Amino acid sequence: MSMKKSVLALTLGTLLTAGVALQNEALAQASFNDYVQTQHKFEHQHMNDVDVLVLLVAENEDGSIALPQMWDADTRAMIANALELEEFTGKQGQQVELLALPNFYAKRLWVVGTGSELARADAEKLGASLAAQLNDKAETVVVHAKGLSDTQIAAMAHGMDLRNYRFDKYKSEPAPRPDYTVHWHGDDGDAAAAAYAQTQPLAHGVFVARDIINLPGSDGYPQAIAELAQEAVSGYDDIKATVYTPEQVKEMGMGALYGVSQGSQHKAYLLVVEYSGGGDEAPIALVGKGNTFDTGGYNLKTSGSSIARMQTDKAGGAAVLGAVMALAGKDAPINVAGVVPLSHNLISGSATLPGDVLIAGDGTRIEVVNTDAEGRLILADGIWYARDKLNARAIADIATLTGSKVGAVGTDYSAVFSDHEDLLAAMKTAGEETGELVWQLPLGPYDGIIDSWLADVQNVGSPGAQAGARFLQHFAKDTPWIHIDMAGNAYGTGANGIHPAGGNGYGVRLLAEWVENYNAAGN
Template sequence: MKYWVNLLITIIVVVATSPLLAKAKVETPTTINFSSQLPAQQNILLGIAKGGELGAFASELNRKTQGGLEYLITTTEFTGEAKTTRVVTAPKGSGYQTILLIGLGDVSENTDVEWQEIGGNAAQKALAEFKTIPPFIVSLAPEKAAQLAYGAKLGSYYFDKYKTKSDDLKTVKSIEFIVSDANATRALYQNEIDPVANAIWYTRNISNEPANIIYPESFVQRWKTHFKGMKNINIRVFDEDDMLDKNMGAIYGVGQGSQRPPRMMIVEYQGGKKGEAPIVLVGKGITFDTGGISLKNPPNMWNMKFDMSGAASAIGTVHALAGRKAKVNVVGIAALAENMPGANAQRPGDVVTSMSGKTIQIRSTDAEGRLVLADGIYYGDVTYNPALLVDLATLTGSASRALGKDYAALFTRHQELASQFLTMGVSTGEQVWQLPLNDNHFKAIKNDVADIMNSGPTAPGASAGAAFVGSFVREQTPWVHLDIAGVAWNDKATPVKASPGSTSFGIRLLNGYIKAHFEKAHLENSNK
């Protein structure tokens, strides 16, 4: 009898947690193709520079139509301003039916981010007009055309895998770019840009999944699938027993209330010199956050599936670097747990011991992200002695209220790092803003019962949260804390993201920073 009861319980648990509850097709990133031959399709996208200036391809079409294209641009008063578009009937003799004119702005002045936004905006306008993206014709240098294609790929992203009606689907399989030098553009794009775009795509997909699909174990399995076949990658995963053996009481305590146990995923990429200190990226990975016993307000709880965005972006950044064979050593750590109010959940007032030996009084079980980071970031610091340690976390509502959707909050003990990250944020389109972190914030989290507490100080919430995380980082370690609570997801489209949901914030920023400050230094040292 006992056997049959246990079997029935097992079946119920498996069914209740099975990903088959939501069936969906497997999605792959949009493919970008390059050619130097004018296409034969009925519709095209045609890039026009500011002032109506025609490039080589547009000039060829103008000659073919005996000046008809130039006349059309003039009569429609299309000026070519960046991100403007105009649908026109193709002039007679062009061989096309409809042309979507795309304003390229000042082609000599546009930054990489501006090219990306032009490309993403064009892709979205094309989808709205044609339900697909026709060939995109531009006469640009390879480095500019590659950035335009990058933006088009990111801008065409749409999470629609659970839609069942074909009319609702917006996913694009491929986009063709007709460019002046297809070979050079293709080489640049495939070697340096597409690996980053693919990592962003995978990160957005994982972050957008509902919590019955992505939980600690399935997060690990999904990323293992994406890393399969990549060189210089080593993956380790800590389960509950490993956490107990390593005295990781902080992350273990967060996950103990859930039927889905916690995990810590460590992805090592060895692209630099053997023995060279790595960059360590640690991400908060709360795959769903009810608040635990300190239950959240239910109406907006649905979006707590995005509480693992930091972990997704940390691992996604490693995937991007490995994909483009970056000459650096990098470690990504995802501290994963589901925060549930189960019978075994930790309570306000409980005391846990972290891997560092510091004890923590739980004031609020809804301040759980800093707990999983405590063990993840300490492990990363003492194990790898990193050249740079960065953590990403949807940590506080305070950061979101202060900076909205425009900036992630940045905290550090090292002002030079703050300045560098601020500059890189502008260059990559993922902007950060520095908020204060001082001794008063560390004093504010001290506790009468344990060494520190996870919530409840009078200090500003975002700074207190940063101080808590910083308590588990050695003072000599170059460390940056990114609170991405306000920017990890967005309910509106942007030029480089058509789908509401995950923004994959941090990948473009960190990829750019590592390329500029580590790979460049590595290359300069190699040339000496």
């Protein structure tokens, strides 16, 4: 794997376009190491002064607990007694903390259960849980991980990295970021180090996506996000970034995308990032909703709690950019194109009105029954571009699209829609492997739910999640296509698992894994 320079930057000049006052001067250039101050070392070396020692213990059928033989008999007996009192069995997530053991080389000992099996997603969550506890407790950490595979150790380290991200650019006095070194004592340090290196491009893609999601609407408008993305991929030799201006969007006939932003001073842009790792083959296209702020337009959002976090409506687009960066960073042998339509759904005298008709890039006339169903409008032109201009061999679109999806499957799953079993199978596997779970909802037989008496189609219907999917399917036509509705999955008010508070970069890992799964299956 070749590690490539990558940056995340917004210049003050970009952010002051149209006189917007930026509270934080700029998003500084940021490599992977700028996001995370913690370090991971995988060579086995003896340490005499350890702040926290983590002993990972598997759950055995006979209930026995294996303690390192290098510890003296008195220490092992003391620890065994404490574990027995706590009824510790090694069940996944169980933890017992022991402080200031006599004549012991670590100030704290955490005995942590890994269960009888430790899947990748579970290992990531276990690492994240350790990171949540370590933030202000340690500088030097040793993890005894004998018996774990190199990929399990790498997954735990990856989970720690993901949890340790902070978005503190708007804080006047940011709290210190976690800063400690983790020494992993496993069976094969070189193999674990190589496996961990493969996770770094993926984590970096997540970090960039989180930054984009968290950027407030007045600073993260379409032009700003487009230029940020260009900077983010500028250090990758194999990624080509193209930005279409509002004038070009209009000239190309993408009236659905242009129409959503026409009421804002920040008009629509189209961002296209193409990674070439697979020779001359047609690309797999990822299309992500990049609505940089959503007021609902004239169908105004009236809930304060709903509108307050509408900068997260660009989470699908952020996921697409992060996934392309992740695949490029690990030199995946695939051609992948990311298409991100960028809009700003505001109200003014020139805004699209309910009942207006917009003409999409493929010529479809769309009756806009509800201006708050804007995501599918911009995705329509993004999908058309992927199909018509990029000749994509398959298309996956991802969006915070419908409240109906949340009502149907909640926020533990994304909803997926497709008539193509190979796409669905690869997506379900990707969800299980990454912990970003998906649940298939039916596309049919809902015939007629987006029919319009006025135009060719209308942008709403019932059931709501299916109407959104059927609308997007219209623009994919005969290209293999899958739709991911990630409404409710993009943001959390508090830290949870591998995610800190705020935008979580949901979809980066799911999409990157799906692309590799789908391609590996010979599609």
